[in-house]
Structure formats: structure tokens, C-alpha cells
Amino acid sequence: MAKISTHKDLRVYQLAFELSMKIYKVSKSFPVEEKYSLTDQVRRSSRSVCANLAEAFRKRRYPKNFVSKLSDCEAEAAETQVWLDFALECEYIDNEFYNEIYKQYDMVLGMLVNMIVEPEKWSI
Numbered sequence: 571m572a573k574i575s576t577h578k579d580l581r582v583y584q585l586a587f588e589l590s591m592k593i594y595k596v597s598k599s600f601p602v603e604e605k606y607s608l609t610d611q612v613r614r615s616s617r618s619v620c621a622n623l624a625e626a627f628r629k630r631r632y633p634k635n636f637v638s639k640l641s642d643c644e645a646e647a648a649e650t651q652v653w654l655d656f657a658l659e660c661e662y663i664d665n666e667f668y669n670e671i672y673k674q675y676d677m678v679l680g681m682l683v684n685m686i687v688e689p690e691k692w693s694i
Contacts (some may be wrong), residue, residue: 577627582681583620586647589674590616593650600662608660612653618646619678633689640689644682651675 577583593616600609626639651672658668685692 577624580623580627582678582685583623583627585674585681586616586619586623586643586678589650589671589678590620592671593654596663596667597657600657604660604662608653608656608662612650612657615646615649615653619643619650622646627692630689630692631694633693636692637686637689640682640686644679644686647675647678647682 574580590613593612597609597612622639622643626636626643629635629639654663654668654672654675657663658665
């Protein structure tokens with residue numbers, strides 16, 4: 571296993587970042603009237619997973635703070651899934667995109683939970 575030096579080395583960060591960029595690209599086609607609601611919200615929550623992971627990584631020497639930031643990541647990932655539910659229901663995304671990205675967010679959530687359950691594996 572490669573040495574993890576920064577948050578960018580974490581597989582969960584890499585996947586969350588990739589998903590955030592996919593959401594950004596697909597949300598460019600959302601209707602203009604969604605700009606300050608659905609479009610903005612799904613972009614913010616997906617990006618927040620990555621931002622909170624960066625913060626969590628820097629707090630890993632303090633297990634309670636580390637777990638707290640990871641919990642924020644978990645909440646943002648789940649929120650992103652809810653916005654994807656709305657995007658699907660409003661027919662802004664198709665079932666194929668929805669199923670693919672939703673499943674990948676389940677993977678992100680699983681990785682985060684594993685980190686939360688065993689924070690000592692990540693401490694310095």
C-alpha cells in the first residue's frame with residue numbers, strides 16, 4: 571500500500587472529487603431556474619465532502635475531531651444523494667447516471683464509515 575502523505579492520497583478523497591466533478595458537469599445542463607436551489611445545493615454538498623476530508627486529514631492526530639469531520643463528510647455525501655434524488659425525479663438526470671453515481675456515493679459512505687469506526691488506523 572502506498573504511503574498516504576496528504577488528503578489527496580486517500581482513495582475516498584479521489585472518488586469523492588471525481589464524483590463532484592461529474593455532478594458539476596451534469597448540473598451545467600440543469601434549468602436556469604434551478605441555479606440557486608438544486609444546482610447550487612448539489613454542487614456545494616458534493617464539494618463539501620472533499621473539503622471536509624481535507625480538514626479531517628489534518629485533524630487526524632485528535633481522534634474526536636477527526637471523527638467529527640468525517641461525520642460531516644458522511645452527512646454531506648448523504649445530502650448529495652438526496653439532491654440526486656430530486657434531480658432524477660425532476661428528470662434533469664437519467665436513471666443510468668443516477669444509479670452509477672448513487673452507487674459510488676454508497677462506496678464513499680462505506681469508506682467514511684470504516685474510517686470513523688477505526689480512527690486509530692489514521693492517526694499520526
